Amino acid sequence: MGNECTYCGSNIERHDPVFVNVGANTSTNQAGQFCNYACLATHIEEEGLTDGAACEWPC
Ligand SMILES: [Zn+2]
Structure with missing residues (x-):
């Protein structure tokens, strides 16, 4: 994965990059940036x- x-x-x-991981917070599970x-x-x-x-997010 590049830096796009x-x-x-x-x-x-x-x-100001934002990284998203699925499951455990490891680079191998990175879902997007x-x-x-x-x-x-x-x-x-x-x-x-x-x-x-929706209800899992703070309201
Ligand atoms: Zn963008």
């Missing part, structure tokens, strides 16, 4: 990752 935002393809090193939280949030919405899990 999973969502928009921008170079994350030029921003985003140049900012806006890309992260949009990606999650478009992938439907919040389906059935």
Whole structure:
């Protein structure tokens, strides 16, 4: 995996990168990397990752 935002393809090193892991917090489970939280949030919405899990997020 390079240093491109999973969502928009921008170079994350030029921003404030956000890394996402699935399951255990290890690099081998990395699910994505985003140049900012806006890309992260949009990606999650478009992938439907919040389906059935809305109540697991702090309200
Ligand atoms: Zn981005």
